[in-house]
Amino acid sequence: MQDHELVTLLLSLAAFQENNGDCAMYADETAAAWLRERGLDKLFRRGLKPLQVPEDINASVFWAAGKLCALKAEELPSVMIDTDLIIWKDLAPDLKSRSIAVIHREDLREEIYPDPAGFKMKEGYARPADWDLTEKAANTALLYIKDSAFRDAYVGQALDFMENCLEDSDRLCPMVFAEQRILPMCAKQRGLELYSFVDSMERLAEQRSFTHIWGHKDVLRYNTEERRSFISRCMNRLSRDYPGVYAVAAGLKELEEYA
């Protein structure tokens, strides 16, 4: 994890635990050791939890399979968020009458969400006949699920797809299909409403509740000036609003030059 990713994680954790409640981090052994080495495990009020991904899932193609495995293990109701998403508000008022919620929906752009019939699959795999392939995708940088019945169905269908997928070089389309297209199709199968916190892509720019780094990560990787500016802003925000987390951040070798 690089400096800009680390500071984003810390700000995300600090903001969520202030506004919404205690967090746990699901981590495999390597990640858990990395976090403990830096004293970051103590920042998660619900601690670190073990994460295991089935070995027959291609980890390079399905690099976010861990999210589904974490969801499978987690007690519900629960909110799962990406480490590059910062939530600045209390979600409870929006969630109290919902059973499934995501941050926003996505149009089915061909280059990201192609027809799944084109994926190479194992002999004998058959996708559910009642999947509605016209359903828009759901961005799961933020995912809330209330009931275990739906969670089990969604995770089951997604893991089944991943375990049977033979794609070995496309690192985008199969993964986002498994995570972000199966969810809304599974909800529709069960007649469940899928709530979006931001109801249109156009509103993303003007809303004031969420920060999602997303593709800006590329800019942060390749533009040193922007990365330094971004990290400085994050550290200033931690210092101002989350001094306990800032104290830990300032002691990290990745961030010491910004302290």
Add this chain to the structure above:
Amino acid sequence: MGKIFTWLDRRKNETDSAYETRIGSLAAFHAGYAFLTLENYIPGLSAFAVHIVWNGEFNSKLAYPLPPSGFMLHISGQEAEELIRQHKAYPVYVSCFCRLGRLYMDKLYADCGAFDHEMYYNACEAIPPEGAVFEAMKADERLRSSGLPAKRRGSGRRFGRGSYLTGSGYRFGKGSYRTGSGYRFGQGSFTTGSGYRFGRGSFVTGSGYGFGYGYGSGGSGYRFGRGSFVTGSGYGFGYGYGFGGSGYRFGRGSFVTGSGYGFGYGYGFGGSGYRFGQGSFVTGSAYGFGRSSYLRGSYRRGSYRPGLMTEGPAVGMIAAPAPVWRNSSERIIRTSPRIIEELGYGLGLI
């Protein structure tokens, strides 16, 4: 090849601190070649979206190997025209820094002959040059100091072969048609405008009509990739592209009509302040025709009526002043044409 890049490797028993200090003291490496093409010049930003071919050995040493696209180089239209006209790839130099044992790009610039131009990454998309033949490069064994001061060339505009221009005081190269005074343009090119950028295959309709095998658009301030077709307040027809309005930029094969009519198999253009790639054809507020074109009205098939084209673009390259950015984040977000979700959102809330 590549011996010089071993300077970037950590030496035996070299501490983190010593490694960082040593890397920081190195001059910039010749790490690639930049392609500055007409299609990738954004007039409204006075900038190129740059396509770079990287030296693989150098790139492999970085914590984040650099992508071929996404880099921006700010330069006036006039200077851009000169660089495009030279039709070559320009050496790219990169200085590095080291943090916790890993190497990162610090600054990069293109050596454009008379002066260097700094580049920065902002995720803009650059169309790879067509027909560019990439040959294995030798590592440049010379190290250079960075930040050479820019030298400005004299001003002036010139047209290359095949250009067609109306106005006053123009000077044309071979095959050009000349009226008026004072302009020199590169091959078929001049630029104006700002605003929208469309990728290949875009189709937009404006206040007029757009027809064609290609694409249609209207309004102002557009940039189209190859094959764009725009119509403005008038009509644009063509196998290729049609266009109207002002401030457009087209890649190769563009066709523009302005407030009048534009027709053609090739390209037609109207209005003012346009820039075209090779084979472009410009008309002013009157009618313009490309090859094999015809227009209902005063012109016959394939004819040019220079006498009517009296209100041609008043300028060649638009040397728009570089935008002033209040902070680096604003520069990143405003200049990138990628859709919002790919850029991230809510960044200003931090």
